Amino acid sequence: MAKEALLRFGKPLLIVAAMLPLAALIYAALNNGLGTDPVKALIVETGEWALWLLLACFAVSPLRPWFGAAWLLRFRRTLGLLAFFYVSLHLVVVSNYLFFWDWAVVGEELSERPYIIAGFSAWLLMLPMAVTSNNWSVRRLRRSWRRVHMLMYPIMLLAWLHIAWQVRSSYFDAIVYGLIIFSLFLQRVKKLRKSC
Helix, strand or coil, X not given: XXXXXXXXXXXXXXXHHHHHHHHHHHHHHHCCCCCCCHHHHHHHXXXXXXXXXXXXXXXHHHHHHHHCXXXXXXXXXXXXXXXXXXXXXXXXXHHHXXXXXXXXXXXXXXXXXXXXXXXXXXXXXXXXXXXXXXXXXXHHHCHHHHHHHHHHHHHHXXXXXXXXXXXXXXXXXXXXXXXXXXXXXXXXXXXXXXXX
């Protein structure tokens, strides 16, 4: 009974839960609750939630055999689209408050901050995945659909580089995220080898 309820209401609940951090962020922004550097707070919060949702999406396949929970696959597409939403929101915040939608500023920032190139490249690779995350595309693209969604591997690598290249003092977060991503990569590689 609980499983049926989870499968029926899980996706709407997941979407609502994922929107709660955004609602909290908007509330804080409207009430001067983002601290002394609100722009940095917006960039960090949207970026972190984008990364966490990406990790959750990437973890679905490796976690499924560990917990014997095939139903997890039902939420992978939703997690991926939510991750794309937060990555896009992160990009809009950066473009608006750091670049001011000025291409001259963009060119200057890209030359000084390579991590921005990594982040933007990850967003570009997510575009075809987001556009094809629907049943019509699965039927239309057939085998090519799986190839498109293999882009998740370079996306995760670029996401990690986006974090690692920003480090100025402590590498703790970069190392932790790197280990998580690497362990998930290993599980997926093992699965691919078994299927060959």
